[in-house]
Amino acid sequence: MNNFLQHCRDLIGERYVLTDIDQQAVYLSEWRQRRKGKACAVLLPANTEQVAGLxxxxxxxxxxxxPQGGNTGLVFGSIPDSSGAAVLLSLKRLNQVRQVDIDNNTMTVEAGCLLNVIQNTADQHQRLFPLSLASEGSCTIGGNLSTNAGGTAVLRYGNTRELCLGLEVVTAEGHIWNGLRSLRKDNTGYDxxxxxxxxxxxxxxxxxxVLKLFPKPTSVVTAFISLDNVENALQLLHLMQRYHADSLTAFELINSCSLELVLQHIPQVSRIxxxxxAYYVLLELSNTDTFDNSSRKLESSIEIAFNQALIRDAAIAQTLSQAANCWKTRESISEAQARQGKNIKHDVSLPISRIAEFVKVCDAALSTAYPGCQLVTFGHLGDGxxxxxxxxxxxxSSEIFLEKQCEVNRVVHDxxxxxxGSISAEHxxxxxxxxxxxxxxxxVELAMMRQxxxxxxxHNLMNPxxxx
Structure with missing residues (x-):
């Protein structure tokens, strides 16, 4: 092992081969402190060639x-096991924006680039990179791609998969595949x-x-809406899609329990x-129209929703601070839950047409099995x-309740x-x-995946x- 570590030091430099337990700690702990692993070394290469050599x-x-990006995942995917036999390879030093091609609307970036750096770089060129996550200040694009992250703008722009045109990959044998093609069409065999x-x-x-860029919207209109049930939220979604098909960017569902947790634990958020x-919807329209025109159009469709008795109240943000408060409410739910205590998370997707029925049936099943449990339901209703x-x-206590995680998962996932539906939508x-x-x-699916x-x-060396 010492010989191996010395070769690693020769390749990437002694200071980038971490064997001290204290230095390794931040890489080996899951951010919620629910899982800790061990590694014989944490390696921090600076470029693709060093990754390939390692x-x-x-x-x-x-x-x-x-492999590890920003270590912001929720399924223990970037933490090694407890044996200490593996190395952890961090991509954080591969953080360069290699190229911005305005005419082609693409940006070539390294895997360790933070998501908000990519967003800001696009913005500086009057472009939009639409992937938006609560962890965008700490997650990396390599991790986003490795998990096919979703976020709040999937309704309009798609998952990370839809936002990527080409990749550079180091294979399990240490070869470099240069697939950094910036083509929208390339039908030359397996993708x-x-x-x-x-x-x-x-x-x-x-x-x-290679990532796709989009024209930067000239106006963004945000609305926060209250309503009685998921059925009405779905009807509102259909109405908004009918009147704002090309502009509807986000349509987020938030239940009352989620909102009250945020108001209790996040002092920067104010009640709307x-x-x-029982439920709330946060929606966003973005387009190249003026803010006033977009607001008037949204007001008109909200009035229709009122007349159809779909909603109870609505507030259209008139200032950037009001819009920020709406989004802070949505993006703080996980943080508020963490401050309340540990919880059992589910990241599921369902046919949109079946979401209301699922919520009703699953809420009832859990409330019967675990009386008094708090159901914190929120997410990207527009994409299911x-x-x-x-x-x-x-x-x-949270610790006692977490002992029932397998039982709760069985109810929800069954x-x-x-x-x-699917037991994993974006995590x-x-x-x-x-x-x-x-x-x-x-x-059949499992057999093909294993093949x-x-x-x-x-040799099962890659993230076993x-x-x-």
């Missing part, structure tokens, strides 16, 4: 690799890009990507409505993705499967959900213990 060294010695996106580092290491209702989280009853599988995957994926894994990583 992977080649690991391949020759059959040393497993856990290898899509094999690596969403693979959670189990097939190879993404080191760079005095009257409490719910963060359906369960917090313990007030009188039960119903998700029954309603033709991935990682280590946390790998047993659940075996339960709900068909044998791909075996072909591209025959994740997905499978």
């Amino acid at each position: 992977v080649k060294l690991c391949s020759e010695r059959r040393i497993a690799i856990t 290898l890009r899509d094999v690596f996106i969403g693979a959670e580092g189990t097939l190879g290491i993404i080191t760079a990507a 409505f005095y009257e409490k209702t 993705n719910l963060h359906y989280n369960v917090s313990p009853p007030i009188e039960i 119903l998700v499967h029954q309603f033709d 991935g599988i990682g280590e946390l959900k790998k047993d659940e995957l075996q339960r709900y994926k068909s044998p 791909i894994k075996s072909a591209l990583d025959p 213990g994740k997905i499978f």
Whole structure:
């Protein structure tokens, strides 16, 4: 092992091979402190060639690799196991924007680039990179691609997969695949890009990507709406799609429990409505029209929703601070839940047409099985993705309730499967959900996935213990 570590030091420099436990700690702890791993070393290469050299060294010695971006995931996908036999390979030093091509509306970036750096770079060129996540100040584009992250703008722009044209990848043998093509059309065989996106580092290491850019909107209109149930929220979604099809960017559902947690724990957020209702919708329109015209059009469609008795109240943000308060409300739900205590998270997707029925049935099932449990339901209603989280009853500690996680998951995931949904919409599988995957994926699907894994990583060195 000492010989291996010395080769790593020779390749990337002694200061970038971390073996001290204190130096390693920030890389080996999941950000919620729910999982800690061990590694024989944390490696911090500076470029693709160094990544390839390290992977080649690991391949020759059959040393497993856990790739890591911003370590903001929720399924323990970027933390090694507790054996200490693997290396953790951080991509944080690969953080350059290599090229911005305005005429082609593309940006080529390295995997360690923070998402908000990419957003700001696009903005400086009067362009938009639309991926938007609560963790955008700390998550990296490599991690976003590895999990095929979603976010609040999927309704209009799609998941990270739809925002990527090409990749650069270091394979499990340490070869560099340069697939950094900036083409919208390239029908030349298997689409290898899509094999690596969403693979959670189990097939190879993404080191760079070509991303799509879009025209920067000249106006953004934000509205916060209160209503009585999910059925009405879905009807409102259909109405907004009818009248604002090309402008509707986000349509977020927030239940009352989620909102009250935010107001209790996040002092920067102010209450928008005095009257409490069961659900709320945060929607956003963005286009190249003027703000006044967009606001008038939204007011008109909101009036129609009032007349159809779909909504109880509505507030259109008139200032940037009001819009920021709306979005701070939505983006602070997970933080507020964390301050309240540990909880059982579910990142599920369902056919939009079946979401209301699912929520009604699953709420009833959980309330019967665990009386007093708090159902923190929010998410991207426009694309069918719910963060359906369960917090313990007030009188039960988080630690005791977490012992029931497998039972709670079974209730939720069995119903998700029954309603033709998926147990992971945008967080991935990682280590946390790998047993659940075996339960709900068909044998044919699992066999094909294993064949791909075996072909591209025959020695199971790339992020072992994740997905499978």
